[in-house]
Amino acid sequence: MTTRRRRKAAVTAAVGSGLLIAVAPGLLGGGGSVLALGGISRGDRSAVPAHGQARRILDERYARGELTTEEYRERLRTQEEPR
Structure with missing residues (x-):
């Protein structure tokens, strides 16, 4: 694997991990997220x-x-x- 491909793979993994870290709390604690936002659906x-x-x-x-x-x-x- 070339250096360029290794860097691209590392960046892709970092971005993917960052996305997972950003999205996981919402997926795992969806109710808590809605409560923290003040109950979006209730207006x-x-x-x-x-x-x-x-x-x-x-x-x-x-x-x-x-x-x-x-x-x-x-x-x-x-x-x-x-x-």
Whole structure:
């Protein structure tokens, strides 16, 4: 192998390793990367009113089966009561 080919092989290996080092954390810890970036898919929550966010959380908990229908309706009534 010539010196030029050895250098090219070394550069290719270095670039490949650098790419692997840059990409591996995202592949291995994809969830952590998204959390570190602030949850890209969820968007800006500051635009959602507090009562809208509370309703969304209540709906999600009901959908996951964490609340019975009775609990869901009771909490929904509580949210809708004037303060």
